[in-house]
Every structure is written in structure tokens, then in C-alpha cells.
């Protein structure tokens with residue numbers, strides 16, 4: 026497949042208060058966010074989401090993903106970095122019979138997942154996906170892989186490629202100019218690797234990742 030396509034176009038744009046985040050940014054808050062625990066998901070905006078709650082915003086995105094990959098009942102889909110399973114839940118709702126699973130490094134998120142996805146979410150890291158080669162009709166990873174250092178990021182992309190054969194979608198943090206980079210650096214808490222789209226394309230190529238991708242801009 027390999028195309029640059031924004032499968033999150035239907036997601037409502039959130040207004041980010043970059044100034045407030047930049048003011049509060051400290052090594053302590055960064056460290057707290059990187060635990061991916063309560064402080065990150067359901068603590069204050071200074072350490073993460075400031076409340077990561079289901080509100081149905083992923084439903085239109087789930088429809089677009091099903092259409093894009095031509096998914097149908099019986100197909101298996103994996104969401105790497107699934108957090109509380111919002112997208113897992115919505116993919117199953119918009120495509121009855123689709124077998125959707127998630128994986129996340131956060132024990133907290135899995136223990137606070139949506140009731141509909143209990144038993145479908147695996148605790149683990151994107152660098153080692155505990156599933157056979159080619160076992161998914163599509164693998165998704167949204168706003169997650171930039172939380173790895175470059176070598177681990179390459180490993181994670183290879184894992185996604187191994188499971189999906191390139192029927193995949195990856196979205197990561199990026200920017201298009203120096204002003205955007207500065208804004209991003211003021212905002213970011215958890216990302217360990219981020220760069221311009223061209224550099225990302227080089228990373229995808231190095232990993233042999235042939236799936237689809239797009240960027241999150243602050």
C-alpha cells in the first residue's frame with residue numbers, strides 16, 4: 026500500500042494550550058508522563074491528557090479505517106498503543122464481527138479500559154508483538170511509536186510489518202517548519218524521537234515498513 030494518507034481526518038481538532046504546557050513543563054512532569062499511568066491519562070494537563078475519557082470521537086475514524094482497508098467480519102485487527110481501547114471498541118461497533126485487539130505498555134490504561142474490550146487488550150511493548158507473522162488483516166499504531174528511541178522505533182516498525190505484511194497505518198508526531206518544531210518542543214512530554222516528514226520517511230524505509238502513514242502536528 027504505502028501511501029501518505031490521513032486516516033484521522035474525521036477526528037475533531039483539539040485546541041492545545043501550548044503556553045500553559047510550556048510554562049508547567051519540568052523534568053518531573055516529563056518523568057511522570059512517561060510512566061503512562063494515572064498522571065498521564067487522568068491527572069492534570071501538566072502531565073498528560075488531563076482526563077482520557079470515551080466520547081465517541083473515534084467512531085468516524087473507525088469507519089474510515091474499515092473502508093480504507095476493506096475490513097470485514099472475521100478479519101483480525103491490532104491497535105498498537107491502544108490505551109483504554111477506544112478505537113478497538115469503535116472498530117468492533119462499526120464493523121460487527123471484526124476481531125479487534127489492542128496492545129499497550131500501560132497497565133493503568135488496560136485496567137481502566139472500556140467494558141466492551143475486556144480480554145482483548147494485551148500488556149506489552151510495540152518492540153515485541155507477541156503474535157505470529159501475517160496474523161492480522163491490518164495493524165494500526167496511532168501517536169505511539171514516537172515514544173521510542175530511534176533503534177526501538179525501527180524494531181517496532183519491523184514488528185508491525187511482520188504482522189501485517191504492510192497492511193498497516195502509523196501516525197507519528199511531526200512538523201513542517203522551525204516554528205512548528207519549537208511549538209512541538211514546548212508541548213511534547215513523552216516523545217523520544219520526532220522529526221520532519223522527510224526524516225520519518227527515511228526511518229520507514231530503513232525499517233522496511235511498507236504500510237500507510239501520516240503525521241500529527243501540534
Ligand SMILES: C[S@@+](CC[C@H](N)C(=O)[O-])C[C@H]1O[C@@H](n2cnc3c(N)ncnc32)[C@H](O)[C@@H]1O
Pocket residue numbers: 061105106107108109128129130131134149150151152166167168169172173
Ligand atoms: C498519545 S497515547 C495514544 C493512545 C491512542 N492510540 C490514541 O491515539 O488515543 C500513546 C500511547 O502509547 C502507549 N505506549 C507508549 N510506549 C509504548 C510502547 N513501547 N509500546 C506500546 N504502547 C506504548 C501509551 O501507554 C499510550 O497509551
